[in-house]
Amino acid sequence: MVLAEDKESSLVELRRFQPKVVTLDLGLPPDPANASAGLELMEEILKLSPSSKIIVVTGNDEREVAMKAVELGAYDYYQKPIQPDELKLIINRAFELANLEEESRIHRRNENMRFHGIVATSPKMLAVCQKIEKVAPTDLNVMLEGDSGTGKEVLGRAVHHLSKKESKPFAYLNCAAIPENLLETELFGYDAAGFNQGQSSSLGKIEEANEGTLFLDEVGMMPMSLQAKFMRVLTDGVVERVGSREATSVTLRVICSANSQLEQQVQEGKFREDLYYKLNEINISIPPLSERDGDVVLIARTMLNKFNQQFGRNIKGFTKAAVQAMEAYSWPGNVRELENKIKSAVVMSENTQISPEDLQIDESQLREMPLNLRQVREAAETRAIQRAIVLADGNISQAAKLLGLTRPTLYSLMDKYSIHS
Ligand SMILES: Nc1ncnc2c1ncn2[C@@H]1O[C@H](COP(=O)(O)OP(=O)(O)OP(=O)(O)O)[C@@H](O)[C@H]1O
Structure with missing residues (x-):
């Protein structure tokens, strides 16, 4: 409990302690008989600390003043003479309400932060999240452009979850991870009837995603021959399995990820221009982690909690030097690199707090500061x-x-x- 005797000292204490509950006797010096200075102070308190619950204490015959205070934003009033038990009850109720409101604020904020697994606070990433929210309910194809590890896949999944197709299938295919000769059957499926090799038919990712979303990671790695075939799927709405002449109707939304070189690939004739524009109905560019002010520390803390739980560790946080190193490091591998460094630090660290050594940050990659x-x-x-x-x-x-x-x-x-x- 903090006591203040006049307006000036109460404002000083208010700034220092930001109390959840304030009891305010409206009769302030130098003229305790007049409530106007008390009401003015109450308004100042509410300006400085709008979530504080103010209980005004008034004289026995000042009901009108008390009502005015409530009208101006006081939480409640109490008329003298003071009965400690009664006042205690009102104060306890005010604390309960203040705590409930705070919990709900934290909950709302956490909800916002956990935007489908995306942790962000930087203006650049919040703008990306806003774009995603806007574009998700349309059925437009989305191209997510950004360097490796910036979060293109998590963002692509967020587009699907925020779309009208959320309850429909989501199929994922990484065009860079599958050898060229297998990519065709992965994408278009396989019809055993067309061959005599004892293999069974399989559904391709296009059919798997029918009525839902197909996510093509690293679409720039799709060979030219498949690009033409895939373009037909998008324009005609039908797919033919490898080995089959039968066309099956499909409706798809395509989300794809690409690096910044895709446009150049188009100019060099290595990626079909028509397919590029079909996939790029909406383009969202994802900034590298080094350009996201404030995100590194926030993501690092979130991942520390996650890995503490996953590996049964109880590391309390980061040393000041570790925070400084994380902020100065250029993160060429973006969020994936940060995730890996935190994971390894959580598993290996012998300290209660993670140090720069635990993070194994390469000092030659520390950014130069402006002059x-x-x-x-x-x-x-x-x-x-x-x-x-x-x-x-x-x-x-x-x-x-x-x-x-x-x-x-x-x-x-x-x-x-x-x-x-
Ligand atoms: N904003 C973020 N908040 C929390 N985790 C993130 C965020 N962005 C990415 N991640 C995590 O970082 C890792 C890499 O993300 P993701 O695979 O989406 O990147 P990518 O851009 O698709 O990478 P690549 O181009 O190499 O495939 C994943 O484990 C993902 O969950």
């Missing part, structure tokens, strides 16, 4: 704010406290740097 002072300051402020928000689990009051700022100042900085909680 321009404004840029340095802005980047540092952005990172510090994002880190504080992550450490405070999204609680802005808590984050402001960690940063030594007031909530309104933090909000205006978040606005300035387009940081979302």
Whole structure:
């Protein structure tokens, strides 16, 4: 419990402690008989800490003032003389409500963060998630472009789960992982009747995905001969299995992933232009991890929890030096590399906190920092704010406290740097 005797000291304590519940006697010095200073203070408290529950304490004959306070945002009022047991009851109820509201805020935020397995807080990735939400319900084909390990597959699956086809099949095929001669049967299926080799017929991924979504990973690796055949599936809506002349109707939405060289492949005649445009109805470009301010630490913490559970470990967090190293590292292998480094650190570390050595970060890959002072300051402020928000689990009051700022100042900085909680 924190006590304050006047307006100034109560505002100082409020900034320091961000209390969940405040009891406020409206009769403040220097004129305790007049409630107007008390009401003004109440409004200031609510501006600084909107989630605080304020219980105003008024004189016995000040019911009207009490009602006015409630109208202005007080949670409840209590008329003197004080009966400790009664007041305690009201205070306990206020704490319960404040806790419930906080839980629900955390829950809502976690829901947002767990956007189908995608952990993100950076403006760039939040913009990608917004695009995905927008495009998912349309039936347009989507091309996800980005470097290896940036999360194209998880995002592709999110498109399917957010689409009208969620309850329909989702079939996945990695065009780079299957030898060229087997890719055709994987994709189009196989009809044993056309051959005499004792093999049984099989359904291809196209038919498997019928009425749902087909995800083609690394579509740029599809050989030219199959590109022509696949283009026919998309334009005519029919598929013929290898060894068969019979055409089966299919309706498909295709999501594919590609690296940044696909457009060049098209220019060089190595990938069909018509297929490229058919698959690229919507293009979503996924930024490398090094361009996602604040994501590294957030993803690292999420993965630490996941691997602690998976491997029965109890590593508490990251040392300051580890956080700095993670932020300065360029992550050429993107999220997959981060995932692997955290996994190996969780399994191997002998410490309670993960150190830079546990992460085996290659120091030659640490990024150079800019020299321009404004840029340095802005980047540092952005990172510090994002880190504080992550450490405070999204609680802005808590984050402001960690940063030594007031909530309104933090909000205006978040606005300035387009940081979302
Ligand atoms: N934003 C994210 N939050 C949490 N996990 C992620 C995120 N992005 C990727 N991952 C994880 O990182 C790993 C690599 O992601 P994914 O396979 O989707 O990348 P990719 O771009 O398809 O890679 P590649 O091009 O090499 O196939 C996966 O284990 C995935 O779950």
